[in-house]
Amino acid sequence: MKGALSILLAAAWPLAAAVPTPLSYFGHEMGADRTVLDWDRVAGYFQALARASDRIRVEEIGKTAEGRPLIAATIADAETLRHLDRYRAIQEKLADPRKTNEKEAEKLITEGKAVVMITCSIHATELASTHTAVEFAWRLLTEDKPRFRAILRDTIVLLVPSLNPDGVDIVTRWYRKTLGTQFEGTSPPKLYQKYVGHDNNRDWYIFSQPETRATIIRLHNVWHPQIVYDVHQQGAYGSRIFIPPWLDPTEPNIDPILMQETNMMGTAMAADLTLAGRKGVAIHAAYDFWTPSRHYQAFHGGIRLLSESASARLATPIEVAPEQIEASSLGYRPRERSWNYLEPWTGGRWRMRDIVEDQLIAWESCLYNAALHREELLRGFYRVSQRQVARTSPWGFVVAGTQRDPGATRRLLETLRFGMVEIEKGSDGSAVIPMQQPYSGWAKALLERQQYPNDLLYPGGPPKRPYDVTAHTLPLLMGVQVEAVNQPVPTTGEWAPATPASGEILAASDTDTWLRVNGAWQSGKPVWRNSTTGDFAFRPQSGNWKRVERPRIALYQGWMPGMDEGWTRWILEQFGFAYTSVHPKAVQAGDLRQRFDVIVFADEPASAIAEGYRKGQMPDGYTGGVGTKGAEALQRFAQEGGTLVFLNNATDFAVERIGIPARNVTSPSSRGANTGGGREYYSPGSLLNVKLHTGTPLTAGLPAEITIWSEHSPAWDTELPVVARYPESGLLASGWLLGEKVLAGRAAMIDAPVGRGHVVLFGMRPQYRAQSYLTLKLFFNALVY
Ligand SMILES: [Zn+2]
Numbered sequence: 001m002k003g004a005l006s007i008l009l010a011a012a013w014p015l016a017a018a019v020p021t022p023l024s025y026f027g028h029e030m031g032a033d034r035t036v037l038d039w040d041r042v043a044g045y046f047q048a049l050a051r052a053s054d055r056i057r058v059e060e061i062g063k064t065a066e067g068r069p070l071i072a073a074t075i076a077d078a079e080t081l082r083h084l085d086r087y088r089a090i091q092e093k094l095a096d097p098r099k100t101n102e103k104e105a106e107k108l109i110t111e112g113k114a115v116v117m118i119t120c121s122i123h124a125t126e127l128a129s130t131h132t133a134v135e136f137a138w139r140l141l142t143e144d145k146p147r148f149r150a151i152l153r154d155t156i157v158l159l160v161p162s163l164n165p166d167g168v169d170i171v172t173r174w175y176r177k178t179l180g181t182q183f184e185g186t187s188p189p190k191l192y193q194k195y196v197g198h199d200n201n202r203d204w205y206i207f208s209q210p211e212t213r214a215t216i217i218r219l220h221n222v223w224h225p226q227i228v229y230d231v232h233q234q235g236a237y238g239s240r241i242f243i244p245p246w247l248d249p250t251e252p253n254i255d256p257i258l259m260q261e262t263n264m265m266g267t268a269m270a271a272d273l274t275l276a277g278r279k280g281v282a283i284h285a286a287y288d289f290w291t292p293s294r295h296y297q298a299f300h301g302g303i304r305l306l307s308e309s310a311s312a313r314l315a316t317p318i319e320v321a322p323e324q325i326e327a328s329s330l331g332y333r334p335r336e337r338s339w340n341y342l343e344p345w346t347g348g349r350w351r352m353r354d355i356v357e358d359q360l361i362a363w364e365s366c367l368y369n370a371a372l373h374r375e376e377l378l379r380g381f382y383r384v385s386q387r388q389v390a391r392t393s394p395w396g397f398v399v400a401g402t403q404r405d406p407g408a409t410r411r412l413l414e415t416l417r418f419g420m421v422e423i424e425k426g427s428d429g430s431a432v433i434p435m436q437q438p439y440s441g442w443a444k445a446l447l448e449r450q451q452y453p454n455d456l457l458y459p460g461g462p463p464k465r466p467y468d469v470t471a472h473t474l475p476l477l478m479g480v481q482v483e484a485v486n487q488p489v490p491t492t493g494e495w496a497p498a499t500p501a502s503g504e505i506l507a508a509s510d511t512d513t514w515l516r517v518n519g520a521w522q523s524g525k526p527v528w529r530n531s532t533t534g535d536f537a538f539r540p541q542s543g544n545w546k547r548v549e550r551p552r553i554a555l556y557q558g559w560m561p562g563m564d565e566g567w568t569r570w571i572l573e574q575f576g577f578a579y580t581s582v583h584p585k586a587v588q589a590g591d592l593r594q595r596f597d598v599i600v601f602a603d604e605p606a607s608a609i610a611e612g613y614r615k616g617q618m619p620d621g622y623t624g625g626v627g628t629k630g631a632e633a634l635q636r637f638a639q640e641g642g643t644l645v646f647l648n649n650a651t652d653f654a655v656e657r658i659g660i661p662a663r664n665v666t667s668p669s670s671r672g673a674n675t676g677g678g679r680e681y682y683s684p685g686s687l688l689n690v691k692l693h694t695g696t697p698l699t700a701g702l703p704a705e706i707t708i709w710s711e712h713s714p715a716w717d718t719e720l721p722v723v724a725r726y727p728e729s730g731l732l733a734s735g736w737l738l739g740e741k742v743l744a745g746r747a748a749m750i751d752a753p754v755g756r757g758h759v760v761l762f763g764m765r766p767q768y769r770a771q772s773y774l775t776l777k778l779f780f781n782a783l784v785y
Contacts, residue, residue, distance in 0.1 A: 469685020
């Protein structure tokens with residue numbers, strides 16, 4: 001009898017005994033105080049689970065920027081896993097109502113599974129969710145309870161234990177290095193993703209980084225998940241966990257069906273957390289749903305969920321006194337009860353294990369509700385696609401065949417196509433994007449101008465801070481002419497890009513030359529690099545190409561990790577520029593002109609460049625900035641013929657510390673990066689119109705009027721040569737701008753002669769997140785000035 005029972009158990013839970021526990025494998029409980037994980041051990045654990053259980057498959061979906069394996073686990077009943085091709089085919093068919101009629105769809109909805117993707121620790125200092133992934137996978141595979149049975153039966157779980165494995169190791173190494181010192185729990189003094197750091201979740205429509213691309217190619221575009229749940233952490237002093245509903249504004253191209261389902265799922269998760277006795281659960285707070293840079297799936301038929309747990313100090317517990325809890329936040333007051341924050345957390349000890357426990361409940365709830373609502377979610381998914389395909393206004397978009405910048409045009413079209421947008425060839429050589437296709441809302445969002453609401457905290461009050469930026473109009477960012485049309489346009493098959501040879505001149509006109517260099521499109525002149533010899537060539541305003549000395553570029557890298565510095569490295573590498581990263585000490589050492597022709601300071605506050613971390617804030621070796629000594633060395637560098645390039649807020653350093661005679665009409669406080677400021681002027685990531693002073697080397701290859709990326713950007717009154725100037729009116733091209741009057745007629749870019757050299761001030765981010773191909777030309781021109 002005993003034997004028969006164990007056979008029965010073995011049949012119900014095959015191999016369960018062989019599944020290693022997290023404790024036995026890692027030597028500690030997940031989320032235990034002062035424990036951090038190594039990526040190879042996490043990947044190894046998932047492989048061990050896959051060897052021990054037939055309910056999980058683990059695959060490598062790509063490599064990270066630093067070459068680590070990016071992995072995804074697929075978890076479901078063994079029977080489901082045996083027929084994954086069948087379920088993928090169902091998803092594929094439901095995704096396209098042009099191929100699947102209502103009757104077929106209803107049959108597929110009965111048969112299909114709800115596909116739920118959970119992605120962890122894209123922000124590597126928000127480390128708890130990788131611990132949760134380990135424990136949750138183990139529990140789901142080994143615990144027999146009704147909710148888990150429903151999840152395994154009715155869903156397919158795609159679990160990504162980290163979207164940023166490089167960051168897992170960067171943070172783990174730093175944490176161990178500082179453990180037991182006064183710096184325990186600090187963030188590493190370098191970006192936790194090689195190029196973009198925290199901006200790795202601002203990459204989800206331009207798809208620049210290998211982690212983003214692999215996840216889209218291998219998971220999103222193959223599985224079309226009904227739900228993508230991205231797991232994050234927030235500051236330590238507000239709610240313990242946030243879950244949608246989102247705050248307004250929501251991007252208008254996201255289907256209302258998905259918004260309603262998001263509200264339903266998020267509220268169900270909050271209810272389960274409350275039921276489990278967890279305190280400090282906030283919904284409809286702090287986070288809006290505007291920029292698609294974080295929200296790929298919301299434009300591809302899926303619900304996009306987020307949770308934001310309060311952080312400890314990495315894996316180190318903290319004590320929070322009641323008076324340390326924030327008095328107010330967007331959408332709720334963390335010390336008070338409200339409908340969307342029913343049981344305030346009142347302070348005390350907060351540990352990584354608390355975060356893991358909240359996440360275990362939230363994940364189980366998300367998946368169980370997906371199982372419960374399997375049919376509705378699949379039907380909603382099909383319905384959303386039907387509504388996309390039925391779109392009539394506009395009929396579509398036309399990208400003219402003749403453009404100033406064919407390279408940027410191609411990049412725009414390839415970007416759309418990467419996001420599953422179908423593009424056709426117009427009979428006149430144009431590219432045509434009809435809206436009658438499943439992801440037309442995605443294309444529309446990226447091609448149209450954004451009308452961000454005039455969102456004040458209260459009438460006459462300061463602006464309500466957008467969670468990220470307010471504009472995402474690719475044609476303006478890339479300088480590509482795109483027209484919305486309301487009548488059908490004849491087409492002749494699928495659009496395909498031309499493929500010229502490396503280093504070949506693709507097209508030339510009176511104003512521009514375009515080249516492909518080292519596999520990347522380099523748009524505009526005057527610089528290009530021969531991929532064989534590494535030589536640079538430069539064409540002045542008139543005359544033939546002439547070979548010049550390759551510019552020796554330095555890029556400043558302080559100890560406070562700057563995402564804009566990382567993006568700049570990325571752009572330089574993509575376009576074939578060699579560069580040297582210089583730290584504060586190298587700047588102070590002087591003799592800069594002997595080593596470099598150009599020194600670039602990416603967007604960061606002047607104080608970060610000048611002072612960096614104070615002594616005692618970080619270990620010795622990671623404190624200090626360039627200081628007065630560095631400022632003098634930089635001034636001498638320009639006097640001796642070098643070019644200093646300052647981007648956006650770094651320009652304050654040029655004015656304040658190098659003495660460039662320009663008066664910034666937008667003081668740093670009026671730029672209002674957070675709530676409170678910005679009543680007179682607020683430009684939280686918007687596209688603005690400027691006029692260029694053409695006919696100079698800095699504006700070569702550009703038209704007289706362009707749009708620039710403005711993000712809390714300075715503008716100046718000055719007697720110096722102005723390269724770009726705001727018009728008197730009509731500044732806003734896309735997004736949101738308060739205080740047009742402050743900017744009107746002011747300088748947005750200055751070329752200050754200093755001795756034999758120059759200091760170039762950009763009141764913009766000309767290399768914004770690898771998107772602003774139009775103003776990249778201004779930036780590149782400055783490098784070969
Ligand atoms: Zn985050």
